[in-house]
Amino acid sequence: GTPQKYDPTFKGPIYDRGCTDIVCCVLLVVAILGYVVVGVVAWTHGDPRKVIHPTDSRGQFCGQQGTPNEEFPAAPPCPPALQICVSRCPDRYMTYLTAHSNAAALEYYRNFCTPEFRGSRKAPLEVLKDKECPAMLIPSTPLARRCFPAIQAKKGVIMVGNETTYDDGQGRRRNVTELLEGAKKANVVLETRQLAMKIFEDYTVSWYWIIIGLVIAMVASLIFIVLLRFLAGIMVWVMIVMVILVLGYGIFHCYMEYAKLKGEAGSDVSLTDLGFQTDLRVYLHLRQTWLAFLIILCVLELVIVLLLIFLRKRILIAIALIKEASRAVGHVMSSLLFPLCTFFLLCLCIAYWASTAVFLSTSNEAVYKVFNESTCPFSGQTCKPETFNTSNVTKLCPDAQCLFAFYGGETAYHKYLIVLQFFNVFMFFWLANFVIALGQVTLAGAFASYYWAFKKPDDMPAFPLFSAFGRALRYHTGSLAFGSLVLAVVQVIRVTLEYLDHRLKAAENKFAKFLLSCLKCCFWCLEKFIKFLNRNAYIMIAIYGTNFCTSARNAFFLLMRNIIRVAVLDKVTDFLFFLGKLLIVGSVGILAFFFFTQRIKLVQDTAPPLNYYWVPILTVIVGSYLIAHGFFSVYGMCVDTLFLCFLEDLERNDGSVEKPYFMSQNLRKLLKKTNKGQPEA
Numbered sequence: 001g002t003p004q005k006y007d008p009t010f011k012g013p014i015y016d017r018g019c020t021d022i023v024c025c026v027l028l029v030v031a032i033l034g035y036v037v038v039g040v041v042a043w044t045h046g047d048p049r050k051v052i053h054p055t056d057s058r059g060q061f062c063g064q065q066g067t068p069n070e071e072f073p074a075a076p077p078c079p080p081a082l083q084i085c086v087s088r089c090p091d092r093y094m095t096y097l098t099a100h101s102n103a104a105a106l107e108y109y110r111n112f113c114t115p116e117f118r119g120s121r122k123a124p125l126e127v128l129k130d131k132e133c134p135a136m137l138i139p140s141t142p143l144a145r146r147c148f149p150a151i152q153a154k155k156g157v158i159m160v161g162n163e164t165t166y167d168d169g170q171g172r173r174r175n176v177t178e179l180l181e182g183a184k185k186a187n188v189v190l191e192t193r194q195l196a197m198k199i200f201e202d203y204t205v206s207w208y209w210i211i212i213g214l215v216i217a218m219v220a221s222l223i224f225i226v227l228l229r230f231l232a233g234i235m236v237w238v239m240i241v242m243v244i245l246v247l248g249y250g251i252f253h254c255y256m257e258y259a260k261l262k263g264e265a266g267s268d269v270s271l272t273d274l275g276f277q278t279d280l281r282v283y284l285h286l287r288q289t290w291l292a293f294l295i296i297l298c299v300l301e302l303v304i305v306l307l308l309i310f311l312r313k314r315i316l317i318a319i320a321l322i323k324e325a326s327r328a329v330g331h332v333m334s335s336l337l338f339p340l341c342t343f344f345l346l347c348l349c350i351a352y353w354a355s356t357a358v359f360l361s362t363s364n365e366a367v368y369k370v371f372n373e374s375t376c377p378f379s380g381q382t383c384k385p386e387t388f389n390t391s392n393v394t395k396l397c398p399d400a401q402c403l404f405a406f407y408g409g410e411t412a413y414h415k416y417l418i419v420l421q422f423f424n425v426f427m428f429f430w431l432a433n434f435v436i437a438l439g440q441v442t443l444a445g446a447f448a449s450y451y452w453a454f455k456k457p458d459d460m461p462a463f464p465l466f467s468a469f470g471r472a473l474r475y476h477t478g479s480l481a482f483g484s485l486v487l488a489v490v491q492v493i494r495v496t497l498e499y500l501d502h503r504l505k506a507a508e509n510k511f512a513k514f515l516l517s518c519l520k521c522c523f524w525c526l527e528k529f530i531k532f533l534n535r536n537a538y539i540m541i542a543i544y545g546t547n548f549c550t551s552a553r554n555a556f557f558l559l560m561r562n563i564i565r566v567a568v569l570d571k572v573t574d575f576l577f578f579l580g581k582l583l584i585v586g587s588v589g590i591l592a593f594f595f596f597t598q599r600i601k602l603v604q605d606t607a608p609p610l611n612y613y614w615v616p617i618l619t620v621i622v623g624s625y626l627i628a629h630g631f632f633s634v635y636g637m638c639v640d641t642l643f644l645c646f647l648e649d650l651e652r653n654d655g656s657v658e659k660p661y662f663m664s665q666n667l668r669k670l671l672k673k674t675n676k677g678q679p680e681a
Contacts, residue, residue, distance in 0.1 A: 017471070017545030021478030024548075028434070028481035035427045038420055039356045045413065046359030054146050056085045060366075062145070086112055089147035090137040093163065100124045112137060139163075198611040205608040206616040209595070210623070213616075217588045217624035221631040224580055225336075228635075229326035233319045239579045240308065247301045251294060258290040313670070314568040320666045321573065321646070325638040327664075328450040331457045334465045335443055335638070339630040342439035346432060353428035360421050364414065372400040429491045433484035437538055441480060442469045443637040445542035451645040452543075452662055468542060476541050479548040483534045490530060494523045535637075539644050555644065562647050573639050577632050584628045585621060592620040 019025070054062045062085035090112060099105040100120055110117060113133040127133050140147035165173045203210075227235060270288055284290075308315070329335055368385055370378045376397035383393065388402035445468025453459035461467045472480065497520050504512060533552055536559065540551035559566050594600050596613045610616070646663055650671075653659040660675040661668055668674060 017475050019475050019478065020541070020545070020547040021476075021482045023478065024482040024485065025478030027485075028430075028477065031427060031430070035423075035431075038423060039352065039359075041413065042356050042359035042363060042420070045363040047362050048358050050362040050364075054083070054085075056083050060085070084112060084114060084134065086147070089140040089142050091139055092137065093139065094137040096128060096133050096135055097124055100127075109133065109137070199615050202610045202612055202615040203619075206596070206610065209608065210616050210619050213588060213592050213620035214623045214627060216591070217584060217620075217627045220584045220588065221628050224584060225326070225329070225631060225635070228322060228580075229330055232323045232326060236315070236319050236322070236576055239576070239583070240304075243579075244301065244304060247297055247304070251297045251301065254290050254294040254297060257284075258287055258294060261285070261287045261290065311568055311572070314565075315572055317667070317670055318569050318572040318576065320664070320670055321569065321639050321642055322576065322635075323666065324451075324642055324664050325447075325635055327456075328447050328638050328642065329634065331450055331460065332446050332464055335446060335634050336631060338439065338443060338465060339633060342435060343630075345435040345438075349428060349431045349435060353424060356424050357421065360417060360424060363417060367405050368402050369405040370397070370400050371403050372397050374399055376400055425495065426488060426492050429488035430481075430484055433487045433491075434480055437480040437484050437534065438469075438472060440535060440637060441472045441476065441538040441542045443634060444468070444539040444641045445471060447638045447641040448539070448543045448645055451642050451649075454660070454662060456664075471545075472542070475545060479541050479551070480538070482548040483537060483552075487527070487530050487534060490523060490527050494520070494527060497523065535640065536644060539641050542641075543645070543648075558644065558647055558651075561651075565647070569643060570640070573643075574636070577636055581625065581628045581632060585624045588624040589617065589621040592617045 049061060056062060088111070094105060094109060096109060099109040106120060110119070114131070116130075117127065117132040122130075122132075128135055139150045141150045142148075264285075268287060270286075368383050368388075370376065370381050370383050370393060372379055374397070376393075378393045378397060378400065383391070383402040385402045388394065393400050393402075442465065446464040449460055449464045449468070450456060497516060501513075501516050501520065504516065533556060536555035537548060537552035540546065540555045541548065544551065544554075546554070595607055596610065596616050598607045600607075646667065649662050653661050655661050655673055655675050657676055661673055663671075663673075
């Protein structure tokens with residue numbers, strides 16, 4: 001935990017460096033090769049059609065070329081016990097018991113039976129027992145190539161197929177509400193589909209304006225960054241003053257509302273006497289509510305003013321760091337586009353993970369087993385429908401049948417599918433964290449080369465971003481793999497805890513729930529700490545070329561030796577960036593709201609008609625935030641890198657001719673530091 005020893009030859013990121021954490025690099029390569037093998041195996045065994053297309057009770061696809069049911073486009077109309085591919089959904093109530101004795105009805109019913117059905121040759125109970133026909137038909141509507149009960153409500157009355165009752169086949173009339181329990185999920189699907197269609201319609205008529213809104217957000221972000229470069233101090237103080245003025249206006253408004261309610265009937269009722277009310281507007285008619293708002297805003301105003309008084313110098317240093325970051329980004333303009341590379345690599349990771357997960361989940365095969373009524377030694381054993389009739393089973397057990405049992409498999413591959421899915425999730429987190437780490441160490445290397453250039457920008461390399469990227473991949477793949485592996489392990493544990501929490505929601509064990517909540521909280525904190533440590537470790541790796549553990553240790557103790565500066569400067573800078581994001585997203589969001597709600601008279605006729613105006617507005621807001629976050633993430637990494645370099649500079653150097661400060665002239669003025677032998681402007 002001691003400061004870095006002085007190295008007279010140190011002038012920024014070390015170029016003569018060696019490979020670090022080679023074991024982790026080899027482990028990552030082996031893991032990636034294994035991940036590729038898992039993907040290839042999953043793609044050879046999986047069949048995504050199982051997710052998209054329906055199947056009958058025998059596991060055969062409906063409406064697919066090359067399958068036994070390729071002429072049938074939809075399924076299934078009947079209870080979950082029996083799924084049959086049909087050419088159309090049923091449009092009437094009917095039971096097999098009533099259709100059996102009517103030739104016309106039986107002909108219609110035949111459309112919803114299996115190919116083995118031979119009409120009325122069998123007794124009805126035999127047909128139902130052999131699962132050749134469903135016991136009952138219900139009026140249904142097609143959705144996603146499946147038939148769902150046609151549920152509708154007219155004047156508050158639930159109806160299925162325009163009827164409120166149905167015949168159960170035994171001469172009794174039953175209410176259709178008895179069908180609702182089994183069709184609730186289907187009804188949710190129908191409602192979701194209608195909502196999705198309306199949202200899709202809104203996107204089709206507003207996509208052009210959404211893109212314009214996102215372009216405006218991009219331009220606003222660029223303008224804000226350019227203004228930060230030249231007017232960082234003014235903009236920071238303007239934002240702080242705006243916050244103070246907004247809080248002051250809030251205090252004034254709360255006081256006026258508090259005074260206005262004086263003497264009004266019912267306004268002096270206390271919050272405890274009123275209790276909880278679902279209509280929140282009731283609280284706005286109470287003086288106590290406005291008094292609480294007034295006290296909270298006054299406390300916030302006082303805290304901010306005191307912070308400005310006591311931390312004024314720290315804020316000035318933060319402003320100087322932002323200005324310095326602006327200059328650094330100005331000299332490495334390609335850094336603003338680098339998040340696109342990271343985003344592209346993350347998209348590849350997500351796409352590979354998602355496709356592998358789908359193929360793994362659809363790798364199960366249709367398993368057929370022997371079913372029989374009498375005693376049979378082969379009962380429950382697996383069988384193949386193609387060769388079943390010619391096998392010894394039918395000779396020894398004449399009444400045995402080879403029927404579809406479930407989707408699964410009995411090979412070693414199928415037994416370890418859950419392990420492969422877990423490996424898929426783990427590798428996704430590892431690779432995603434590795435990509436983010438690669439982006440961070442690349443940006444850190446580029447901005448560190450700016451800080452440690454004594455004559456800026458003359459002493460900088462020609463292409464600092466590409467140089468840093470090359471060094472990271474060539475020498476420090478192992479270190480990046482190490483850091484991302486540690487983070488991935490914690491994230492996988494958090495996902496596992498979330499899964500257990502979801503499974504234990506219905507459990508009554510309060511101790512288990514409490515323990516799980518504590519573990520979730522602990523691992524959340526651990527993940528945040530590791531992300532913070534990794535980020536600073538990557539900066540040290542980019543500068544010194546040391547391994548991950550050494551870099552993490554040096555970065556941690558360097559920050560601990562300057563804990564007050566870290567707590568103030570880092571958080572003040574984060575706060576300023578947050579205000580910048582809020583300004584951009586808020587401005588674009590308000591503009592989108594007034595445009596899509598047709599409140600701007602100049603373009604009132606231009607705004608498209610929408611089902612839900614919040615659809616394009618939310619899209620623009622989320623997109624604007626992501627765009628602003630992308631630009632400010634580069635700035636954030638730049639400030640963090642310069643801050644760490646700044647601390648190193650203070651510990652390494654003393655301003656002498658042998659050990660001059662590398663920090664900018666503005667920072668030296670703020671700290672009252674000078675370089676001997678150099679005139680200060």
